[in-house]
Amino acid sequence: MRVHRLVQHAVRDTPPARAHRGPLVRAAADALPEAWPAEDHHDQALAAALRTNTTALTSHAGDHLWHPDSHDLLGRAGTSLLDAGLHQAATTHWQHLTANAERLLGPDHLDTLTTRTNLAAAHWQAGRIEEAIAIGEQVAADEERILGEDHPETLASRANLATYYQEAGRIEEAIAIEEQVAADRERILGHQHPDTLTTRANLATSYYAAGRIEEAIAIGERVVADRERILGHPHPDTLAAVEVLRRWRAA
Template sequence: MAAAWSLSIEHADRLRPTSLARPMLHLVALLNPNGIPATVLTSPPALAYLTEHRTPDGGTDPDVSPRAVGVDDATDALRCLHRLSLVDHTPSTPHQEVRVHNLVQRATREALPPAARDLAARTCADALYEAWPEVERDTALGQALRANTAALTAHAADALWQPDGHPVLFHTGNSLGHTGLVTAARAFFQDLHTAARQNLGPDHPDDLIFWRGRLGDTSGAATATAELLADFLQVLGPDHPDTLSTRHNLAPWRGEAGDAAGAATAFAELQADSLRVLGSDHPASLTTRYYLAQWRGQADGASGGVR
C-alpha cells in the first residue's frame, strides 16, 4: 500500500502546479484527518513552506515560475492530491475542506526524516496560529482549529516545545476558556503545565493560574501567582517585563479574593516601577494606572467611602 501511495504522490507531483503535491501532503499528514480548514493550508507559513520545499526534480518544467507559491497554487496542489485520491478536498465544507485517510497520513509521516517532520510540524503550528482569529466568534472554526492542534500535538509533540513552547498550544487552551469550556480549559492547562515542566523546566510560565481563578478559586490563583512571582524575581529579576506582568496579574487576584485595598496598594507600587522601567507612555503603564484607579475605588467602597 505504501508503494502504491508513493507512486500516486509522484504522479500528483507531476501535475500542475508541479512539485507542490508532496510538500502539501507533508503538512496534511500532521493535522486532523477528519477535517482541516483550507485557511490553514493556504496561510502565509504554509505558502512559505511550499515555496521552500518544492520537490527538487520537479523544477525542470519550463512552465514553473520561480515566484513564491500563492494561495491559488496551494489550492491547486490540494486538487492534484484530490484527483489521485490522496486527500478529499471539498471546498463547500466550511472549516473541514480537507480530509485524508489516516493510513495515508501514517505512510507520509514515516517517509519523512525526523528533522523534516519536525520542520513540517512547526510550520503546521505556525499555520494554525496564523489562521486563528483574534476574536473567536465562529465556534465551529475554533473547534476545528483545536482538533487540528490536538492531532498535531499527538504526532509531533516534541517539535512544538523546541526551542520554546509554541504559542498555538497556549492559544488552544485560551480558546476553550473563552468559548465557555472553562473546566476543559483548566484541565488542558494542567496537562500543558506538566508538559512545560518536562520540556522547559519548572520556571516557565503558563496560563493554568488564569483559568483556575476563572473557575472561582481566586485565593488559589492569588497564591499560585505569588509563588510564580517569587520564581520570576529569582530567575529574571525585578525589572524584567515578565516579572512586571506577573505582578500585574497578581494584584487583581488579591482583589477578587476579597483584598481590594491590597490590590490597590499592589497596583500603586507596580505603577511606580512601570513608570521607572517602561516610561509614562508605555501601554503597560497606562493599563496599570487604569486598574489602580479601579481598585482604589473598590477599596473605598469596601471601607464605606465614596465608590
C-alpha cells in the same frame, strides 16, 4: 482541515509519515496559526475548528512541539479557550502544558513561567481564586528571581496577582501591589504606556472597593483624560473608563 478518521490513520501510518514525523508535525503547527483569526470573535466557528485541529495534531505530536522551545500554536490554542470562556477545557490545556514545560524545558524556563501564568488565569476565570493566588504568588516570585523586579513579565505577574487578591477580598494587599506596579511602570514605560494606564485604572478600582472613593475618582479622571488623548474617545477602553468614572461620581 476535516478528513475522515480512516484516511487520517492511513496517512499517518505510511512509512514516509512515520519517518518524517517531526518535520510534518512542525509544518502543520506552523500552518495553523497562519489561518487563525487575529481575534477569535471575528470568526468563532473558524477558531473552534482550529482548536479541534490543534487537539488532533498534539495528540500525535509527541514531544516534537517542544524543541527547542514550546511552539506558539500551543499557547494560541490555550488563549483561544480562555477567550471562548471554556474554563474547564482551558484549565486542562494549561495544566497539560505546564507539566510538559516543566518536564522538557525545566521549571525556570520562560515558556514554563508563561504556561503557569496562563494556568493561574484559567483558574481565576473559572472562579478558583485560591488556586490562582497560589500559582500567581509563585510565578511572581520566580520571575523576580530569574528576570529581575523591573522586567515587564515580572510587573505583569505582580499586576495579575493584585487582581486575584482583589477578587478574594484582600483589598489592602491588592492596593499595595498596584501602587508599586503603577509607579514602576510609569518609571520604566512612561505615563502614557497602555500598561501604565491599565495599572492605574486597576488601582482606582481597588481604591473604590476599599471605600476610598475620592481617590478612585481622582485617578479615574486622569485615566479618562489620558485614554481620550492617546486612544481617542470612541476606543472601547476609553468608553469603559468613562462609564466607570460616571458610576463612581454617582456614588
